[in-house]
Amino acid sequence: MYRVLISDKLGDDAVRILEGRNIEVTFDPAIGKDPARLMEVIGDFDGLAIRSATKVTADVISKAKNLKVVGRAGIGVDNIDIPAATASGIAVMNTPFGNSVTTAEHAIAMMFALARQIPQANESTQAGKWEKSRFMGLELYGKTLGLIGCGNIGSIVADRARGLRMKVVAFDPYLTPERAVELGVESVDLETLLKRADVITLHTPLTDGTRNILNDEALAKTKKGVRIVNCARGGLVDEDALYAALESGQVGGAALDVFATEPATEHKLFGRDDVVCTPHLGASTNEAQENVAIQIAEQIADYLLVGAVSNALNMASVTAEEAPRLKPYISLAEHLGTLAGQVIKGPLTGFEINLAGKVCDLNAAPMTAAALAGVMREQLEGVNLVNAEAVAEERGVKITQSTTHSSAHFDSTISLTVKTAEDERTYVGALFGGEPRLVRVGDIRLEGSFSKNMLLLRNNDKPGFIGALGNILSDAGINIATFHLGRGGADGTAIALVATDEPVSDEVVKKILTLPQALSAYALHF
Numbered sequence: 001m002y003r004v005l006i007s008d009k010l011g012d013d014a015v016r017i018l019e020g021r022n023i024e025v026t027f028d029p030a031i032g033k034d035p036a037r038l039m040e041v042i043g044d045f046d047g048l049a050i051r052s053a054t055k056v057t058a059d060v061i062s063k064a065k066n067l068k069v070v071g072r073a074g075i076g077v078d079n080i081d082i083p084a085a086t087a088s089g090i091a092v093m094n095t096p097f098g099n100s101v102t103t104a105e106h107a108i109a110m111m112f113a114l115a116r117q118i119p120q121a122n123e124s125t126q127a128g129k130w131e132k133s134r135f136m137g138l139e140l141y142g143k144t145l146g147l148i149g150c151g152n153i154g155s156i157v158a159d160r161a162r163g164l165r166m167k168v169v170a171f172d173p174y175l176t177p178e179r180a181v182e183l184g185v186e187s188v189d190l191e192t193l194l195k196r197a198d199v200i201t202l203h204t205p206l207t208d209g210t211r212n213i214l215n216d217e218a219l220a221k222t223k224k225g226v227r228i229v230n231c232a233r234g235g236l237v238d239e240d241a242l243y244a245a246l247e248s249g250q251v252g253g254a255a256l257d258v259f260a261t262e263p264a265t266e267h268k269l270f271g272r273d274d275v276v277c278t279p280h281l282g283a284s285t286n287e288a289q290e291n292v293a294i295q296i297a298e299q300i301a302d303y304l305l306v307g308a309v310s311n312a313l314n315m316a317s318v319t320a321e322e323a324p325r326l327k328p329y330i331s332l333a334e335h336l337g338t339l340a341g342q343v344i345k346g347p348l349t350g351f352e353i354n355l356a357g358k359v360c361d362l363n364a365a366p367m368t369a370a371a372l373a374g375v376m377r378e379q380l381e382g383v384n385l386v387n388a389e390a391v392a393e394e395r396g397v398k399i400t401q402s403t404t405h406s407s408a409h410f411d412s413t414i415s416l417t418v419k420t421a422e423d424e425r426t427y428v429g430a431l432f433g434g435e436p437r438l439v440r441v442g443d444i445r446l447e448g449s450f451s452k453n454m455l456l457l458r459n460n461d462k463p464g465f466i467g468a469l470g471n472i473l474s475d476a477g478i479n480i481a482t483f484h485l486g487r488g489g490a491d492g493t494a495i496a497l498v499a500t501d502e503p504v505s506d507e508v509v510k511k512i513l514t515l516p517q518a519l520s521a522y523a524l525h526f
């Protein structure tokens with residue numbers, strides 16, 4: 001039974017869904033705030049579901065010996081060390097849409113709070129003051145909203161702002177002209193946005209390209225009195241620069257849901273009349289939390305139980321519908337890779353995979369990853385579908401994928417060619433009744449299934465070899481389970497694929513190689 005830890009506050013639906021799918025759940029939001037405890041317990045779990053409090057650091061990952069998936073109920077994954085997770089073969093998923101509407105609404109609410117000073121007016125009124133003349137607001141109708149980042153949340157903010165009859169300009173290097181037209185926004189460069197916006201709202205991830213995107217220099221280019229809203233990530237706005245710009249009046253007000261350091265319990269921007277703050281509440285509605293809890297629980301369960309991959313940040317997607325169809329082909333690809341990995345000597349330099357026939361209709365990425373993982377696992381520990389491509393790329397392996405829509409003798413075949421500095425080998429496999437079979441080695445056709453202990457032999461196709469081989473194996477107490485022959489190599493050679501009940505030792509392999517017809521012999525395990 002798989003075990004999942006929920007280490008942050010998450011909607012109850014997550015527990016119900018996971019348990020309903022026969023997964024054991026530990027729900028303890030205190031663990032997310034206690035890194036030492038997280039390190040202590042994480043080794044017991046196959047899955048981890050989090051929000052933003054739990055920090056999945058490289059240290060945590062190093063202790064997560066059974067962990068297969070980290071699911072972030074939300075969007076931002078800056079609390080997860082994704083390269084470390086990938087290196088350990090752990091899938092990282094998020095729920096990119098579940099809280100978008102709620103967060104966009106928070107940004108709009110923050111814009112209104114700033115424009116009409118609602119928090120300050122509320123506090124003053126409830127304190128018994130009636131300061132009607134103190135709170136002169138800004139009408140948003142006809143004003144220009146500058147969106148920095150126009151993805152899921154930015155687009156919804158644009159839509160709501162247009163409903164308020166604001167003009168929307170957007171800076172987003174990835175916004176296509178067609179999408180801008182569809183959204184009714186004007187796509188502009190950052191300089192233009194800074195110059196024209198009455199209110200600027202940020203909706204980008206925090207990356208090297210966006211960190212401090214509103215710094216001293218940028219704020220100096222804005223309209224005097226501009227309002228700034230940040231419901232995306234702390235660190236997008238340089239907080240010292242913002243403080244100075246508020247002091248000088250260059251910025252007329254700021255509404256911040258996020259901070260460079262969180263939780264932000266003390267801050268130089270606190271206590272100002274021109275600043276409105278919330279404690280990272282963007283996603284905090286029952287609706288959004290229910291959405292993300294349900295989505296992440298289903299994604300984690302689908303991944304662990306079915307092999308389906310949705311919204312993963314470090315591997316290709318596989319739908320729950322295609323996962324069962326892909327499964328036997330993934331197994332075939334992995335068997336071919338495992339075979340190849342046991343035969344090659346020295347580091348892998350090139351890897352080619354060709355899908356032929358009906359298999360071309362399926363998602364190729366998991367098959368490529370499985371075959372690569374199979375090859376490399378023989379040389380490196382801990383390679384799996386999640387990290388195979390990254391590990392191969394790191395080692396400079398040239399990966400080539402191709403498809404051929406017809407397959408000569410089979411419904412579908414997977415062909416794998418592996419290259420090292422000295423060698424190049426090709427293995428082709430197909431499915432028989434859903435089971436993986438080897439159907440070609442180099443240019444020699446054969447038809448053999450994979451089993452736990454095997455011998456792969458190449459010999460000159462001359463009399464006496466099979467009898468002598470049988471004698472060596474029987475002298476070593478090894479029983480032959482199945483024997484498949486392939487003949488007709490261009491160089492007059494034959495291939496034998498022999499399944500044995502017992503493993504074949506190196507010593508026995510050496511004896512086989514003393515036979516005059518023997519060209520190569522490999523003891524394989526699957």
Ligand SMILES: NC(=O)c1ccc[n+]([C@@H]2O[C@H](COP(=O)([O-])OP(=O)(O)OC[C@H]3O[C@@H](n4cnc5c(N)ncnc54)[C@H](O)[C@@H]3O)[C@@H](O)[C@H]2O)c1
Pocket residue numbers: 075076077096099100103148149150151152153154171172173174175203204205206209210231232233257258280281282283284
């Ligand atoms: N406050 C909260 O509680 C809360 C809730 C949800 C999401 N968020 C945050 O909101 C942000 C946006 O989320 P989203 O779902 O819209 O993400 P998204 O990926 O859909 O959109 C981000 C957009 O930023 C754009 N972008 C990237 N680099 C840019 C750059 N240098 N300049 C301008 N634009 C750039 C991208 O092209 C993309 O369109 C994320 O940081 C997310 O973590 C915060």
Ligand SMILES: O=C(O)CC[C@@H](O)C(=O)O
Pocket residue numbers: 051052073074075076077099280282283284
């Ligand atoms: O879980 C939260 O409350 C924060 C969510 C938000 O920052 C996100 O990135 O989805």
